[in-house]
Amino acid sequence: MFNLLSVSRTTDLSEFSHLLWQRRIAHRLQEHGDQQLLLIADPKHAVSALQLFKDWQQGAVKPAADDNTSASDLFSTGEFTNGLLRAFLKAPFTLILALVCIALLFLAPLDRPTDLTWQLLYPDFSYGTRTIVLERVLQNFSVVQFFKMLSPILLHGGLIHLAFNMMWLWELGSRIEKFQSTLTMLMTVIVLGLISNTIQYLYGGGNNFGGMSGVVYGLFAYIWMWQLFDPRTEMGLPGSLIIFMLLSLVIMTMLGLSMIANAAHVGGFLAGILYGAITATIRRIRRALPSTEPPRD
Numbered sequence: 016m017f018n019l020l021s022v023s024r025t026t027d028l029s030e031f032s033h034l035l036w037q038r039r040i041a042h043r044l045q046e047h048g049d050q051q052l053l054l055i056a057d058p059k060h061a062v063s064a065l066q067l068f069k070d071w072q073q074g075a076v077k078p079a080a081d082d083n084t085s086a087s088d089l090f091s092t093g094e095f096t097n098g099l100l101r102a103f104l105k106a107p108f109t110l111i112l113a114l115v116c117i118a119l120l121f122l123a124p125l126d127r128p129t130d131l132t133w134q135l136l137y138p139d140f141s142y143g144t145r146t147i148v149l150e151r152v153l154q155n156f157s158v159v160q161f162f163k164m165l166s167p168i169l170l171h172g173g174l175i176h177l178a179f180n181m182m183w184l185w186e187l188g189s190r191i192e193k194f195q196s197t198l199t200m201l202m203t204v205i206v207l208g209l210i211s212n213t214i215q216y217l218y219g220g221g222n223n224f225g226g227m228s229g230v231v232y233g234l235f236a237y238i239w240m241w242q243l244f245d246p247r248t249e250m251g252l253p254g255s256l257i258i259f260m261l262l263s264l265v266i267m268t269m270l271g272l273s274m275i276a277n278a279a280h281v282g283g284f285l286a287g288i289l290y291g292a293i294t295a296t297i298r299r300i301r302r303a304l305p306s307t308e309p310p311r312d
Contacts, residue, residue, distance in 0.1 A: 017058040021050045031071050034078040040064055108197045109188030113181045116169050116227060125172035125225045135166040137212055137222040168208045170225030180227035187234040194250045206290055207233030207283050214282030224276045229283030235260045236287025244295035
């Protein structure tokens with residue numbers, strides 16, 4: 016929140032607050048000692064809000080008498096629905112994936128496991144022992160187990176964990192859907208999810224893990240490789256974002272905290288590099304080959 020102005024606590028700002036909501040300027044009033052602080056959500060509204068305050072003090076403007084606009088109107092059902100529709104048209108698979116993760120935060124949280132949480136964890140291919148026998152795994156493998164190899168990416172252990180992953184999922188996933196296709200995004204998530212989860216299971220010490228982080232680092236690496244191998248795809252990432260993602264991966268890996276799925280992060284990142292480099296190279300080779308279509312009259 017941006018601190019717009021400070022006035023005496025004796026000043027009644029309720030009418031001005033009503034006026035701000037009518038102008039769709041999100042804000043909050045906060046007491047601090049003998050002062051009232053007016054905080055606004057978006058600094059770009061600072062100039063217009065200050066001018067509105069001066070006009071209101073001079074009596075030149077007042078809230079509309081028949082308008083009961085409040086904070087809840089900024090999040091009206093209509094606007095929320097329209098926002099979801101726009102997001103769906105832009106990146107349908109990424110949005111659906113994020114909504115499923117949000118729902119499962121309440122239905123199957125990692126930090127307070129429910130029956131559904133246990134059902135969505137990575138399958139235990141050791142079958143209660145400490146040894147994984149490949150022949151036995153192949154004999155007992157099923158569609159359900161394949162799904163469970165992917166499902167941990169949908170599980171999160173709290174709002175901060177979820178918010179961080181969903182922010183980067185949308186930033187990276189919507190780029191892939193915009194410049195490539197929804198099918199490409201779907202296939203990329205499946206490949207990265209399977210690899211990052213499997214590496215975490217094999218090297219992380221069990222199947223009690225979850226989160227989209229491995230896929231997020233994989234999506235980052237995938238886009239980065241396309242940027243390097245086939246810049247014409249226009250999915251380029253800013254240099255500052257590339258540095259941030261690389262530094263965050265190195266720092267988290269070096270910290271080695273038990274609650275962080277570091278194997279999934281590194282596995283997803285390496286899988287993204289390999290998958291992105293291969294697919295970008297194939298696309299470039301195909302584009303370089305002469306067309307086999309017959310000439311048109």
